[in-house]
Amino acid sequence: MVVVTYSSCCGDYHYKVEPGAVSVNGTALGLRPGTVIMCNHGVYSQLTFSNLVGTALRPIIITNACGQVRMTGANKVNFSNCQHVRFLGSGSPMVNYGFYISGDEIRVLNLSSDIEIAYIDMDGRGMDIKDSVVGHEAHEMNNILVHHSYIHDYGAEAIYIGNSSYDLHPGAFVMRNARVYNNIIDNCGEGIQCGSVVEGCLIHHNVLTNITPEGAIDNTYGAIGVNQGTRAWVYNNIVDDCEGLGIADFDSYFATDIYNNLFIDCGTTLANYQDVIRANNDDNTVYNNTIINGGNRGIKFGAGSGSDEAFNNVILGTTNASIEPGGNPGGNIHDNDTKEEGHTVVNYDFVNQAAGNYRLLVTSPGVDAGSADAAPLATDLDDNFRPVNGTYDIGAYEYQG
Secondary structure (H helix, E strand, O other), X not given: OOOOOEEEOOEEEOEEEOOOEEEEEHHHHOOOOXXXXXXXXXXXXXXXXXXXXXXXXXXXXXXXXXXXXXXEOOOOEEEEOOEEEEEEOOOOOOOOOOEEEEOOOEEEEOOOEEEEEEOEEEEOXXXXXXXXXXXXOOOOOOOEEEEOOEEEEXXXXXXXXXXXXXXXXXXXXXXXXXXEEOOEEEEEEEEEEEEOEEEEEEEEOOEEEEEOXXXXXXXXXXXXXXXXXXXXXXXXXXXXXXXXXXXXXXXXXXXXXXXXXXXXXXXXXXOOOXXXXXXXXXXXXXXXXXXXXXXXXXXXXXXXXXOOEEEOOEEEOOOOOOEEOOOOOHHHEEOOEEHXXXXXXXXXXXXXXXXXXEEEOOOOOOOOOOXXXXXXXXXXXXXXXXXXXXXXXXXXXXXXX
């Protein structure tokens, strides 16, 4: 195929699709690495992409042109056997989210890998990204990026990456390097779940609000889930108003680092999920988080754990004990400011707790009171440098002076 470059109001492209039912088969069309597929603005009933094969240096890019691409009703966006593909709704400066998908999901399945999804508005469904087909066990779906998207008004998982049955299929459907960041998730039953990501799972800088299951659904557990077989770093997220757990590490078999997160009113309703941070497996490190008004406990470690550590956390307003140590020795839980030390939301000297501003005033007891164990932590929830004055503050925010 001779690659011809065309120009539009939003840039150059090599292959263009128009509104309607669209199926793009890279093999049949002879699309090469570096191809730019332009979706013209309008209403689509289907977007199916298969056999698109780019490279790390020359990915295939799918983007919108001259406005927003809209999909309403039962209209999935499917990726099958695609590698090194970027699905980006950033093609038109006129809209923040170049793809609007209402009523159905984005699915990345069947031998796909190295997929980036960004600048998508999803209303009423979420993203399902996993390779769990029998016969594909040896395949690894790696290097998944989901960022700068807005997912809202859906009763179940907004973003679901990987397979959550690692214990049933050890070594099968393994993923490496999944990164979920800078997304806004509102009014969903669950937020973000990652499973079988055995290395390099990063969940950061997301804002999750009003995490509330639809109707009688009580098997949805909360905002961020680190599922079986996942080595994760969960940091710089804000979770505000979650009926279930703020963060759950459900027997992931690997350590999880949880830091620089702000939790407000989490664990408030669901009968079995009334903690803010629940870490069931061993070797978790939970530090420099700010937890306000948890439904039960601020941090709960599993009974069989012994190497977990919690420090530099502000935990105020929980119904029961601020920290459930599980099987951890007392020295593993240190330098936390909690109600057990006499601290309250009102007397902790936040900038404006009534307005939800939990940054520290200079008079706050958390200023310069933290443990040096946080090293080499270099920034806080605002991405400001820490420590200031050579000593870490307690909580998600570092007082900047």
